[in-house]
Amino acid sequence: MPTEVQRRTSRVSGTRIARGVVVMAVAVVAALIPQMTQNQYYLGVAFQAEMLMCLALGLNIVVGYAGMLDLGFAAFFAIGAYTTAILSTKEHWSIIASIIPGVAVAVACALIIGFPTLRLRSDYLAVVTLGFGEIIQTIAINLNQTGGPTGIYAIPALTIGSVVVASNTGYYYVFLVLVIAFALFSTRLRHSRLGRAWLCIREDEDAAKAMGINTNHYKLYAYVFGAVVGSITGSVYAPALTAISPASFGFSESLLIVMAVAIGGLGSIWGVMFGAAVVEIFPEVFRQFAQARLLVFGVLLVILMVVRPRGLFPERAFQGVGARLRLRLLRDDAAEVPVVETMTARTADER
């Protein structure tokens, strides 16, 4: 009779192997896609989908892991893209080198925005980040250095060593590497001390605090990690499109990223990548309904949230001990137990 612990470890190692096989298979299929088609349009859509996956993986750290709503994620994307575009066209930096200042600016902005806001209720973050996104876009439209409404064009190609990446196929592979890197990074992060703290905060911030987690710091880390991923993606996006303009970094872009995370399932790597693919490919399939597209999207999002508030494939931790306990409590309780109970309890304590 194996003990509980043995059973668990054996199951974990079993799933690990299975999971490894699945990951390899998906990676191989993804790597072969450009060999199957030479259609530039498909390849363009494919690498855009990969780009959205990168962004969604970054946002997933903030929204999925730490449970904070960030509605201005495109701002970090813009910061990376613009830093790279400016440095490479005006100062003739190489694209790879320009990633670092992009990340530095993004981190600085994340600290400025995140520090005052995260001390407060997490939901203030939603509005402040929304405003931050608008501010970054407004700055990009109105400054001369960023090329105004027309943006920056003739951004040089990405060069890795002596290889010049100049085709859709090339960028498809570059973004594939980025997606895999971010996915691995997210997975490892999720199982680190940091990741466990985030999940704890997401599930019950008061309990996390009681366990000695400095919630303000950890929330700030999540926001900063998200910013870094967004900025790196932006730095690679700029040479991939060779031209950028403020229109690509508005609220609608931030919204698409949030949708990708929300549709796929908060916190789940696979779910998030699936969500990003859906969000990118769905509008391409329904091109003839261009105007009604966002309307349909909105309707679907609302229905999804009402029916499955955690997304299609939520991370398993949501069905963990905490959730089960809460379910039991809800079942036993005839009276309506509000979602805000922890909040109300907290305000009552503070009072």
Added chain:
Amino acid sequence: MSLFLNEIGNGIFLGAFFGLVALGYSMVYGILRLINFAHGDFYMVAAFVSYTILGAVVVANSHQQWWTVAWVGLVVMIITGGLAMFANQLIYRPMRRAAILSLMIAAIGLSQVLENGVLVTPQWGATYLVYPVTTPPSGFNLGSNHYTWGQLIIVLISGLLALGVYLLVGRTLLGKAMRAVSEDRIAAVLMGINVDLVIAIVFFIGGALAGAAAVMTGVYYGQINYLMGFTVGLEAFTAAVLGGIGNIGGAVLGGLILGVVQSIGTGIFGAEWAIVVAFGALVLMLWFRPTGLLGERVARRM
């Protein structure tokens, strides 16, 4: 100095609208702890509904015009209030046990539905529409700006509406129930308060105020657009936080202050920076006084 006076004058008008929309934000937040991102779009939908009704019934420049605007305004308030209440029953109520995060995402979805719904509706669409009613030009001067009596009446009406809500929440049994639900929902249930009804009424009032603000902005600025709700929603939320969210007086005060700050800011930097000024103010406020202007204890109350 005269420029300064102009900006303050403009700011008070702007702030009166912010304040009304902020009230709806603040009340819903106070009772559900939900930032209702769709609130600005209720306001936008109200503007379009009133545009269509007014376009059908108003006879330009007749003496009856103002009575028409008044009753259309009332009808639109009821329609928008009903819309907000309907959205609550359809979306937010079934989600009462979900995480706030999911609720906010649903609210964003709803906001997209409303915006794009108006966008694809024939006769509404993406262009700026000229509002069928404008104020007659006679009026008074403040600084070097000219204000019409109609505009003054608009500000007075917003003030009266805000006062009405203040009295409703502070002095009536219904208001007491609202405050109770916002303080502690379980306790409110145990005291026999029909929590769902109270929440529905709060949504109705918030929507109705947004409806009133929409008709008045239409008359004041003379044009409407399907994206008008997005910015105003953001600014109204900023106003609510400035004044102390969940606080009735705070929402109005925050609205006025934000209006003035934004007017002065855009006077200095130019109109394209309006949103930067508003959010700069919000971030600064969160740095230095996160509970809003009207203090900690008061700000907690609904």
